Amino acid sequence: MKLYISENPAAKSADISRRIAADDMILTSSLPTTAGSRMLKGYMSLFGAEVLTRLDNAGFTLAGKANVGEFAVDLLGETSYFGAVETDGKLSNAAAELLKAGEVSAVITLDVNGYPRRAAAQNGLISLKPTYGTVSRFGVIPAACSGDTVSIMANDTAAVSEIFAVIAGHDDKDGTSHPEAVCETAKTAAVPIKRIALPVNLTEGTNEDVKGKLAAFTASAEAAGIEVVKVESDIIAVSNIAWNILMSAEVCNNVSRYDGVKYGYRAENFSGIDELYTNSRTEAFGELIKSVIIFGSETLSADKYNKQYDKALRIRRLIVEAFAELFSEYDAVLLPACSALSYGEEIRADKYAVYTENRFTAPASITGLPAVVCGSVQLIGRAFSDGSLLAAAAKITESEGK
Amino acid sequence: MKYETVIGLEVHVELATDSKIFCSCSAGSYGTEPNMHVCPACCGMPGMLPVVNKRVIDFGMKAGMMLNCHINRTTTFDKKNYYYPDLPSAFQTTQWFAPIAVKGLVEIKTSTGKKGIRIKQIHMEEDAGKLVHDIREDTTHIDFNRTSVPLIEIVSEPDLSSAEEVEAYLDRLKTLLRYARVAECEMAHGTMRCDVNLSVRPEGSNVLGVRSEMKNMNSIEAIKRAIDYETFRHIDAIENGTEELVQETRRWDDIKGMSFAMRTKETAGDYRYFPDPNVMPVVIDDKWYDGIKSSLPEFPEVRFERYTTELGLSEYDARRLTESIALCECFEAACKVTGNPKDCVNWITSEVMSILGVRGITYDQLKLDGNALGELIKLVSDSKVSRVNGRKILDAMFDDGTVSPAEYAASEGLIISTDTDLIDKVVAEVVAADPKSVADYKGGKEKALMALFGKCMRQLKGNCDPQVLRKALIAKINE
Numbered sequence: 001m002k003l004y005i006s007e008n009p010a011a012k013s014a015d016i017s018r019r020i021a022a023d024d025m026i027l028t029s030s031l032p033t034t035a036g037s038r039m040l041k042g043y044m045s046l047f048g049a050e051v052l053t054r055l056d057n058a059g060f061t062l063a064g065k066a067n068v069g070e071f072a073v074d075l076l077g078e079t080s081y082f083g084a085v086e087t088d089g090k091l092s093n094a095a096a097e098l099l100k101a102g103e104v105s106a107v108i109t110l111d112v113n114g115y116p117r118r119a120a121a122q123n124g125l126i127s128l129k130p131t132y133g134t135v136s137r138f139g140v141i142p143a144a145c146s147g148d149t150v151s152i153m154a155n156d157t158a159a160v161s162e163i164f165a166v167i168a169g170h171d172d173k174d175g176t177s178h179p180e181a182v183c184e185t186a187k188t189a190a191v192p193i194k195r196i197a198l199p200v201n202l203t204e205g206t207n208e209d210v211k212g213k214l215a216a217f218t219a220s221a222e223a224a225g226i227e228v229v230k231v232e233s234d235i236i237a238v239s240n241i242a243w244n245i246l247m248s249a250e251v252c253n254n255v256s257r258y259d260g261v262k263y264g265y266r267a268e269n270f271s272g273i274d275e276l277y278t279n280s281r282t283e284a285f286g287e288l289i290k291s292v293i294i295f296g297s298e299t300l301s302a303d304k305y306n307k308q309y310d311k312a313l314r315i316r317r318l319i320v321e322a323f324a325e326l327f328s329e330y331d332a333v334l335l336p337a338c339s340a341l342s343y344g345e346e347i348r349a350d351k352y353a354v355y356t357e358n359r360f361t362a363p364a365s366i367t368g369l370p371a372v373v374c375g376s377v378q379l380i381g382r383a384f385s386d387g388s389l390l391a392a393a394a395k396i397t398e399s400e401g402k
Numbered sequence: 403m404k405y406e407t408v409i410g411l412e413v414h415v416e417l418a419t420d421s422k423i424f425c426s427c428s429a430g431s432y433g434t435e436p437n438m439h440v441c442p443a444c445c446g447m448p449g450m451l452p453v454v455n456k457r458v459i460d461f462g463m464k465a466g467m468m469l470n471c472h473i474n475r476t477t478t479f480d481k482k483n484y485y486y487p488d489l490p491s492a493f494q495t496t497q498w499f500a501p502i503a504v505k506g507l508v509e510i511k512t513s514t515g516k517k518g519i520r521i522k523q524i525h526m527e528e529d530a531g532k533l534v535h536d537i538r539e540d541t542t543h544i545d546f547n548r549t550s551v552p553l554i555e556i557v558s559e560p561d562l563s564s565a566e567e568v569e570a571y572l573d574r575l576k577t578l579l580r581y582a583r584v585a586e587c588e589m590a591h592g593t594m595r596c597d598v599n600l601s602v603r604p605e606g607s608n609v610l611g612v613r614s615e616m617k618n619m620n621s622i623e624a625i626k627r628a629i630d631y632e633t634f635r636h637i638d639a640i641e642n643g644t645e646e647l648v649q650e651t652r653r654w655d656d657i658k659g660m661s662f663a664m665r666t667k668e669t670a671g672d673y674r675y676f677p678d679p680n681v682m683p684v685v686i687d688d689k690w691y692d693g694i695k696s697s698l699p700e701f702p703e704v705r706f707e708r709y710t711t712e713l714g715l716s717e718y719d720a721r722r723l724t725e726s727i728a729l730c731e732c733f734e735a736a737c738k739v740t741g742n743p744k745d746c747v748n749w750i751t752s753e754v755m756s757i758l759g760v761r762g763i764t765y766d767q768l769k770l771d772g773n774a775l776g777e778l779i780k781l782v783s784d785s786k787v788s789r790v791n792g793r794k795i796l797d798a799m800f801d802d803g804t805v806s807p808a809e810y811a812a813s814e815g816l817i818i819s820t821d822t823d824l825i826d827k828v829v830a831e832v833v834a835a836d837p838k839s840v841a842d843y844k845g846g847k848e849k850a851l852m853a854l855f856g857k858c859m860r861q862l863k864g865n866c867d868p869q870v871l872r873k874a875l876i877a878k879i880n881e
C-alpha cells in the first residue's frame with residue numbers, strides 16, 4: 001500500500017501542525033510529480049505550484065506527494081499506476097489515510113472529478129473545494145481546466161480554514177484567477193447560512209448509510225437553528241452527464257502533450273513518429289484515462305461538437321442558473337458526496353463506475369461553486385461563500401457532538 | 403471555352419512583438435541558436451497557464467484596422483488539436499469562434515486597374531516550432547524557439563483571379579502591416595507565409611469549381627509559378643478529362659515545377675476545436691479601441707499625395723520615401739527643422755540610403771533621429787559644414803544615436819573656415835609648390851585647376867566653402 005509516491009525525509013522533524021502533503025497532481029521541483037501515471041513516472045518539474053510556494057512561505061513543510069488516481073479522474077485513486085490504496089480489504093484513499101494516521105495536518109488535493117470529496121465523505125474528514133478561481137492553478141497538472149480546483153482535506157474545519165487563508169488569493173500567473181479583494185471575501189464568513197435546500201431527487205440511489213448521514217446532518221443543522229428544506233431539481237441532476245463530456249474533452253486535450261517525444265514515458269519499440277506516439281501512449285496510459293481520451297476526442301469531433309460538447313456548455317449555463325435560483329431562497333444546497341460510505345465489489349468491478357458515481361460531485365465541478373464535505377455529506381454554496389460554508393460546517397459539526 | 407481562375411489566400415504573418423503570445427520568451431526567433439528562447443510554457447510542460455500578451459491584441463487590432471476590418475470587441479481563444487513533434491502541447495491556441503477582426507477590404511492596383519479584395523477574417527494564433535532533419539545521423543531535432551511566437555492569419559475571400567493580382571495583394575498587405583509596424587512580412591525569413599486556395603470555372607459562371615489548396619508557400623515567385631501550373635492542371639482536367647479533380651491539399655515542388663497531392667478532404671485531420679478554458683474572453687473597451695485607432699499611421703498613398711502636392715516632391719522621390727514608414731517619419735522630422743523638403747529628400751535618397759546599403763540595414767530598421775538629420779542638413783546648407791564632412795558626421799550618427807551634429811562638427815574640427823587669411827596662405831603655398839600645374843592652367847588646361855583646388859581643400863581638411871576657395875585660387879594664379 002503506497003500512501004506516498006515520493007517523500008521528503010526532512011519533514012519528519014517538522015511539527016505535525018505544520019506538516020502537510022500534496023497529492024501527486026500538484027507540481028514540485030524538489031520531488032517528482034507523476035499524476036499517478038506511468039506516463040510521468042519520475043517526472044521532475046522545473047517549477048513548483050503557487051499553492052506550495054505560499055504554504056512554504058507561511059511555514060508549512062511538505063512531507064510528501066500522496067498517491068493519486070491517474071490524472072485524478074477516478075473514484076478514490078484506484079487507477080494509480082503506483083497501486084490502489086486499501087484498508088481492511090476495502091478501497092481507500094492515500095490522502096485520507098495519511099490524515100487518519102496523523103502523518104500530516106492537511107493534504108492539498110486537486111479536485112478534478114470529485115475524488116477528494118468522496119474520500120473525505122467516506123472517512124469522516126473535511127474537504128473544501130474552493131470557489132473556482134480563488135486558488136491559483138499555476139503549477140498544477142492540468143486535467144479538466146474549467147473545473148480543476150486545488151482543494152484542501154483535513155481532520156477538522158479549523159485546519160482547512162487555516163490553509164485556505166494561506167492559499168487563496170489572486171495570482172497573475174493564472175488567467176482565471178479572481179482579483180485579490182474577491183478572494184479575500186471568500187475567506188470571510190460574511191453571509192451566515194440560515195436556510196439549506198436538499199434536492200431530494202439527487203439523493204436517489206444512495207445507500208442507507210448515506211441516507212442516514214443526510215438525516216443526521218439535517219437534524220444537527222436544525223438543532224443549530226438552520227432550516228433544511230426539501231426541493232427538486234431536474235437540471236442539477238444531469239450535471240454529471242454534461243460534466244463527463246466537458247471533462248473528457250479537456251482531459252483528452254491536456255494529456256495529448258504526453259506523446260513520448262519530449263519527456264515522460266517512451267516506448268522501447270517503434271518505427272516512425274506515429275508508432276512512437278501510439279506505442280508510448282498505449283503502454284503508459286491506464287484503462288480509465290484511455291476511455292476519457294476516446295470519449296473526449298469523439299465529443300470534440302466536427303460531427304459531434306454541436307450535438308455534444310456545445311450542448312454540454314449550454315447545460316452548464318442552465319445548471320449555473322438553477323443554482324442561482326436556489327440561492328435566491330436558500331444559502332446552501334445539501335447533497336450526498338457519494339452513493340455509499342465504502343465501495344463494494346460491485347462498484348469496484350465496474351472500471352467506468354466513476355462516470356455515474358460522479359453525479360454527486362459534478363454539480364459543484366461544472367459550476368465552479370464552493371463545496372464543503374463534512375459529516376460525510378456535501379454542502380454547496382454561492383460563489384465566494386467558502387468561509388461561510390466552513391463556518392456552517394463547524395457549527396453543525398459542533399452541535400452533532402452535543 | 404474560356405476559364406477564369408478563382409483564388410483565395412490564407413496569409414500567415416508573424417507579429418513583431420518583443421515577446422511570445424503566452425509567455426515572456428523573446429519572439430525574435432529568426433537566426434538564433436536552437437532552443438535559446440524557450441521556457442516550460444512554450445515547451446508544453448504541464449502546470450504553466452497561458453497569460454495573454456496584451457501587445458499581441460494591440461497588434462492584431464492594428465492589423466485589422468489597417469485592412470479596414472470590423473474589430474470584434476469580445477474576442478476569444480480556442481484550442482486546435484493535432485499531433486506533430488514541433489507542437490509541444492499537441493494543441494495550438496488559435497481563434498476559431500470569435501476572431502479579432504472580420505469583414506475587411508484591401509484595394510490593389512494591377513495593370514488592369516484597381517480592385518477591392520475582401521478579407522473574411524483575421525485571427526491570432528501561436529506558431530509551431532521547427533523540425534531540423536540531420537541526414538548524416540538520420541535523426542530529427544526539434545527547435546522550439548518559434549513555438550508560441552504570435553501570428554495572425556489573414557483569410558481573404560476568393561476574390562483574386564491571377565498571379566499578378568496575388569502579387570499585388572501580398573505586396574499591399576506587406577506595405578500596410580509594415581506601416582503599422584506590426585510585422586516584418588519577409589517571406590525569406592518566414593515571417594510571411596501563404597496558403598493558396600485555387601479553383602477554375604467557366605468565365606462568367608458564379609458557381610465555384612473544385613478547389614485545391616497549396617500550403618506553406620514562401621516565395622512570391624514560387625506562388626506565381628504554382629498558380630500558373632494549377633490553373634493549367636485544373637483546365638486540362640476539365641477540358642481533357644486528364645484527371646478527376648477532388649478537393650485536396652497539395653504540395654508545391656518548386657524545383658520540379660509541379661504540385662503533388664498530399665491529402666484529400668476525406669483524409670484531412672479533424673482539429674477538434676474547442677474554447678480554451680484557461681484564456682478568458684478578451685473584451686476591448688472604447689478606451690483601448692480608440693487608443694489603437696488613433697495610433698494608426700497615415701496610409702502610404704495619402705502620404706504620397708501630400709508629398710507631391712504640398713511639399714512639391716517629384717513622384718519618383720515621393721515613391722521612394724513612402725516605401726517605408728521609417729523613411730517617411732525621418733523625412734518629416736528633418737523637414738520640420740530645415741523647412742526644405744527637397745534638401746531633405748535629397749539627403750535621404752542619397753546619403754542615408756547609401757549608408758543603409760553599406761551597413762545592410764533595411765529601410766524599416768532605420769533608427770536615425772530625423773531632428774538630428776535636419777540639424778545636419780541645415781549645417782551643410784548654411785555652409786557651416788561641407789557636404790563631404792556632412793557625410794562623415796552622418797556616419798558618426800549611425801555609429802552612435804546620441805551624436806549631435808553641431809557638437810560633433812565642432813569637436814572634430816569639421817566647421818568650415820571663414821578665415822580668409824588662412825585660405826590665402828594655403829593657396830599661396832600650393833601655387834608656389836606646383837608651378838607646372840599653374841603653367842598648365844594658364845596654357846588652357848582646366849583640369850590643372852582641379853588638381854590645385856584638391857590640394858588646397860585637402861590642406862584645409864575640407865573646411866572651406868568651395869566657391870570661396872575657387873575664387874581665391876584663380877585670383878592668386880592671375881596675380
Ligand SMILES: [Zn+2]
Pocket residue numbers: 422425426427439440441442443444445550
Ligand atoms: Zn516561453
